[in-house]
Structures are given as C-alpha cells and as structure tokens.
Amino acid sequence: MKTDSLSDLRQRHRGPVIGPDDAAYDPARITFNGMIDRRPALVTRPLDVGDVVAAIGYAVESDLPIAVRGGGHSVAGHCIGDGGVVVALRLMHDVTVDPEARVATCGGGALWEDLDPPCLRHGLATPGGTFGDTGVAGLTLGGGIGHLIGLHGLTLDNLLAATVVTADGEVLRATEDENAELFWAVRGGGGNFGVVTDFTFRLHPVGQVLAGQLVYSTADAVAVLSKWRDLMQRAPDELACFGFVARSSVSEEEGAIVAVAYFGEDRQEGEELISDLLDDPEPLVNTLRPMYYAELQEIFGRMPFGLRNYWSGRFLRELPDELIRLAADHLSEGVEGSIMFEPIYGAAARVPPEATAFAGREAAYNATFLGVWQDAADDEQRIASARGFTSLLAPWATGGGYINYASESVGDGLETEYGAERYARLRDVKRRYDPDNRFRFNHNISPD
Ligand SMILES: Cc1cc2nc3c(=O)[nH]c(=O)nc-3n(C[C@H](O)[C@H](O)[C@H](O)COP(=O)(O)OP(=O)(O)OC[C@H]3O[C@@H](n4cnc5c(N)ncnc54)[C@H](O)[C@@H]3O)c2cc1C
Structure with a gap:
C-alpha cells in the first residue's frame, strides 16, 4: 500500500522525488547549520502547486510528518526532519513584478537574491533581511528584520497575500479579506499552518x-x-x-x-x-x-x-x-x-x-x-x-x-514567546488548518 502510494506519487509529482538510496539524498539533507544531521524518509522538490498537493497527500496517506524547506537557513534546522517528507521548494522561485501597482510575487522557494534584483530594476524593493542568500519564506513567516525596518516595517508587514496548501491538500488564498485568520497567523507563526507556495509583497522606491x-x-x-x-x-x-x-x-x-x-x-x-x-x-x-x-x-x-x-x-x-x-x-x-x-x-x-x-x-x-x-x-x-x-x-x-x-525548537516555551493571548489565537488557527500537527518541524504550535 505504502509502496503503491510512493509509485503513485512518482507518477503525479513532476519534480524530483528523492529517497535514501538516491544519489541526490545526501546533498538534499544539507542545511545552513552544520550541526544538523537528519534523515528524512523522502525529499520532494515540487515544480508547482500540483506537486505540493501530491506530496502532502502522500505524507498524509503514509501518516508521515512534513517538513517544509524554503531557503534552508533555519538555524534550528527546521527545514528537514527525521523520518518525514520534506517539501523542498527551491525549484519554485519564480518572481513577477508589477512596477505600476508596486507589488511583486515570488515562489515559496525564492531567496532574497531571486526577489530583489527584478524589483530593483524598477527602483523598488520590499523589506527583506540583510543576507541575499536566505529564504524569503522562513524569514517572512517569522518576521523579517532588515535595513528597511524603520521606513517600511518588517517583511511580514509588507505581505499582501500568500497561497497556502494545507494538510488536507486545500489550496487557500490568505489576505486581509480572504481566510483572514490564516493570513494573521502566517505573519509571525512560522510554517505551522501549511506550505506557502507564493508570497505577494508591497514594494517601495529605493535609491x-x-x-x-x-x-x-x-x-x-x-x-x-x-x-x-x-x-x-x-x-x-x-x-x-x-x-x-x-x-x-x-x-x-x-x-x-x-x-x-x-x-x-x-x-x-x-x-x-x-x-x-x-x-x-x-x-x-x-x-x-x-x-x-x-x-x-x-x-x-x-x-x-x-x-x-x-x-x-x-x-x-x-x-x-x-x-x-x-x-x-x-x-x-x-x-x-x-x-x-x-x-x-x-x-x-x-x-x-x-x-x-x-x-x-x-x-x-x-x-x-x-x-x-x-x-x-x-x-x-x-x-x-x-x-x-x-x-x-x-x-x-x-x-x-x-x-x-532561535537554535532550539521553542515548542513548550511558545506561550512565553508569543504571550498567552496571541498564542491561544495561534492555536485556534493551528487546530483549524493542521489538527493532526502534520507540520511540526518548526517552533511548533501544538493543536492539543
Ligand atoms: C546567514 C543568515 C542571515 C540571516 N539574516 C536575517 C536577517 O537579516 N533578518 C531576519 O529577520 N532574519 C535573518 N535570518 C534568520 C532567517 O529569517 C531564518 O533563518 C529563516 O528561517 C530563513 O528562512 P529560509 O526559508 O531560508 O529557512 P528554512 O530553513 O527553509 O525554513 C525555516 C522555517 O520556515 C518554514 N518554511 C520555509 N519555507 C516555507 C514555506 N514556503 N511554507 C511554509 N513554511 C516554510 C520551515 O518549515 C521552517 O520551519 C538569517 C539567518 C541566517 C542563517
């Protein structure tokens, strides 16, 4: 049954699906922090939202937890998990810029050095971190402190919309008006609620x-x-x-x-x-x-x-x-x-x-x-x-x-981290979108 669904996944998933016997497995396990040495069951490298849905479906059918990888810079190594399915988004790094509307959209695997240059060609930027090779995803979902903080706020303050694939394979748009609680939670709650396949940001002139x-x-x-x-x-x-x-x-x-x-x-x-x-x-x-x-x-x-x-x-x-x-x-x-x-x-x-x-x-x-x-x-x-x-x-x-x-998974300490009220609200969102805690390789908001 499990083998069948893995071969099903390989049929449906157009990006690479990498297992422990594949040559690409060890390179796929490397993350920023050299202290991290984890062995996932599978690493999927989706090309598009359909692939992400297929990978999540496989993980749920096989009762495996899911790790999500953006730029791979989590110091705690949260982009990789022992025994889990890693959804590694690096091949989804496309960027589109609308200079008139001053908005840009990037894939969930984009780095800042993917997103910044096409925006800067129009003299525009959204506040990022201070290192071009970090991932847009992890940085945005947790905050985003960078050079433009005083002028334009944190990175997440400039997020206008995100597409989120949840544990049940639903593809949701999250904005101030659509799925507003989810949109609130992804701006600071990390990767607890699903795979964000794209981010849309407000841009500002920079000279x-x-x-x-x-x-x-x-x-x-x-x-x-x-x-x-x-x-x-x-x-x-x-x-x-x-x-x-x-x-x-x-x-x-x-x-x-x-x-x-x-x-x-x-x-x-x-x-x-x-x-x-x-x-x-x-x-x-x-x-x-x-x-x-x-x-x-x-x-x-x-x-x-x-x-x-x-x-x-x-x-x-x-x-x-x-x-x-x-x-x-x-x-x-x-x-x-x-x-x-x-x-x-x-x-x-x-x-x-x-x-x-x-x-x-x-x-x-x-x-x-x-x-x-x-x-x-x-x-x-x-x-x-x-x-x-x-x-x-x-x-x-x-x-x-x-x-x-943070190098340590905060987990139990998250109530201190967020404060009681904010944490209770985050848990409500977690219960709604990931009740089985499929997305647990993060500073984990427990649904229980
Ligand atoms: C060298 C370096 C410089 C840094 N500089 C700054 C800085 O200037 N400002 C700042 O604020 N922070 C900075 N950071 C911290 C940075 O914000 C975090 O390391 C962040 O997690 C990096 O994002 P990533 O996508 O590369 O990480 P990853 O390791 O890929 O992911 C981090 C977390 O986000 C989740 N995640 C990743 N992608 C997605 C997605 N698409 N959907 C859902 N969940 C996802 C992962 O599951 C994981 O829990 C720096 C870190 C490093 C190592």
Whole structure:
C-alpha cells in the first residue's frame, strides 16, 4: 500500500522525488547549520502547486510528518526532519513584478537574491533581511528584520497575500479579506499552518543609500554603543543602524561595530545625523559611502553552509549601558561570538501588536548571540556561551526571543514567546488548518 502510494506519487509529482538510496539524498539533507544531521524518509522538490498537493497527500496517506524547506537557513534546522517528507521548494522561485501597482510575487522557494534584483530594476524593493542568500519564506513567516525596518516595517508587514496548501491538500488564498485568520497567523507563526507556495509583497522606491560599517575597539563598546542607542531613539525612519560587539575567529571580526544605512535623499543630512559616531571615540575603520540597495544587501558578506551555529537571544524593553557593558565583558572573557542589537522602531513599531502574530512588536531591541565555529569538539563550550549571554538578558526581556534566530525548537516555551493571548489565537488557527500537527518541524504550535 505504502509502496503503491510512493509509485503513485512518482507518477503525479513532476519534480524530483528523492529517497535514501538516491544519489541526490545526501546533498538534499544539507542545511545552513552544520550541526544538523537528519534523515528524512523522502525529499520532494515540487515544480508547482500540483506537486505540493501530491506530496502532502502522500505524507498524509503514509501518516508521515512534513517538513517544509524554503531557503534552508533555519538555524534550528527546521527545514528537514527525521523520518518525514520534506517539501523542498527551491525549484519554485519564480518572481513577477508589477512596477505600476508596486507589488511583486515570488515562489515559496525564492531567496532574497531571486526577489530583489527584478524589483530593483524598477527602483523598488520590499523589506527583506540583510543576507541575499536566505529564504524569503522562513524569514517572512517569522518576521523579517532588515535595513528597511524603520521606513517600511518588517517583511511580514509588507505581505499582501500568500497561497497556502494545507494538510488536507486545500489550496487557500490568505489576505486581509480572504481566510483572514490564516493570513494573521502566517505573519509571525512560522510554517505551522501549511506550505506557502507564493508570497505577494508591497514594494517601495529605493535609491542610493549612504551605508557602511564603523568599527571600534572592544574597549570603546560602551561609549560607542550607548551613543548609537541614543541616536536610534531619536532617529528618523530613514536611518537604519545595527549595533554589534564581536570576537570571532571565523568571521575575523573583533570590536564594537555600528552598521549604518541612511535612506534619505540628502546625503549631508545623513552625515550630520551620524556625526556623533565619528569622534570620541573615533572609529578604527570607516567604510561609509553611497551605494545602491543591491550592494547594501551584500554588505555583511556571506555566512557559508556547513559551519556549526548556535544562536540565542531575547527581545528587550530597553538597552541600558549596564547591558552593553555585560555584552562586551561576556566577549572579553575568552568567549567567541557576535552579539547583535537590532532596534525595533519606526514603521515596525507603529504597526499595532495585534495586527500580526509577530511577537516582538512590544520590544525596543532584539539582542542575539550568534555563535559560529568549525570544530565539533567546541560544541558544548560554544552553546554554553550563547546560553550564558541569553540568561544575562532576563531583567530586560519582554518575553521570548526572535524565533527566526532561535537554535532550539521553542515548542513548550511558545506561550512565553508569543504571550498567552496571541498564542491561544495561534492555536485556534493551528487546530483549524493542521489538527493532526502534520507540520511540526518548526517552533511548533501544538493543536492539543
Ligand atoms: C546567514 C543568515 C542571515 C540571516 N539574516 C536575517 C536577517 O537579516 N533578518 C531576519 O529577520 N532574519 C535573518 N535570518 C534568520 C532567517 O529569517 C531564518 O533563518 C529563516 O528561517 C530563513 O528562512 P529560509 O526559508 O531560508 O529557512 P528554512 O530553513 O527553509 O525554513 C525555516 C522555517 O520556515 C518554514 N518554511 C520555509 N519555507 C516555507 C514555506 N514556503 N511554507 C511554509 N513554511 C516554510 C520551515 O518549515 C521552517 O520551519 C538569517 C539567518 C541566517 C542563517
């Protein structure tokens, strides 16, 4: 019966269907985080919505759980699951742009570097993350913090519509008017509700940006990051700045860093805004210059697949000097990693918290420890360093952390993550669209 339905699937599914004996199986198991080593029952690579429906039908008939893969960048490795059917959407990455209406639609397997260029040819973009090779899907479903956050909000704030294939094989359109609860839930609830086969976004004009990085010595971290924090408290939406303290032999970074992107038309105004950051202390490195958005999206380089990663953090009510000091001290004590502070401000902060399922709207900052290393022998120590930093954040935390950066499956802790009311609403949606929890390789909202 099971074999019959697998051969049925192979008949109906026009994209590759990869099993453990196939040459393509091991490459299909590789994800961003080199710590993840999981063995799914099957990897399907659909060409279209019909293939996705067939793959889901097979999984349900065979009583197997389903993992969904967009860009494969989940640090928790949620795009792949032991013993499950992986619906790997990378072959569905087509993009259409309507420059007049200022909307773009991309397939559920698109990366930002698929979506951005055809939009940028018209001088348009939707807010994405800061790395072009991450998936549009996972990033959007969990939030989407990037350079355009101040001007235009999170990525999910710009989502106009999504097509969702649910566990019973229904193909649903989710918008503010159609299946509105589902549309609310996919904007922050992750991949809990089905396979999103396409996303439609609102686009905005983007021209040249004054952007680059200011690098200081770690000893100056408190002086510089407290100035940066004060600047962000009064910053216009056009100014996006992220603060870091880093000590990493993998990325060869060391020091306090402020990454700057000023989207305003008057470059001089941008220079005046950030002038405080240019003296006392003076940056050791200053790479600020005008550039186009496509280049800005490459400014942090690439983080290659295969390195070992453990990321952990919290949304914060505030970022006092004491906490900046704790972050700098944490890295001075022989610990390696990058600590990233992202302000949640401007357009993102003006969206009412109940408008989407995103959990960090009440916070002023997102703080994350990014541990990246090569040697498995260092796993224990590196994971302890990341967790140690997260425990320091407790007095200032609004609740949980940003699910898109979490290395651990949050699962039981999701009520803290989302808050009781939002979590209850998410569970109602989960019960309605995935009552058997077929989609469980994610920060799992339990229907039970
Ligand atoms: C190098 C790097 C840089 C990053 N930079 C940023 C950043 O600047 N801003 C930011 O906000 N985040 C950033 N992130 C975090 C990023 O948002 C998450 O890793 C996100 O999960 C990546 O999406 P993906 O599609 O590549 O992931 P995947 O691993 O493919 O999927 C992640 C989750 O989404 C689900 N999913 C994926 N596709 C679909 C789909 N089509 N339908 C339904 N469910 C789906 C999966 O089942 C899984 O649970 C970064 C991560 C990395 C590793």
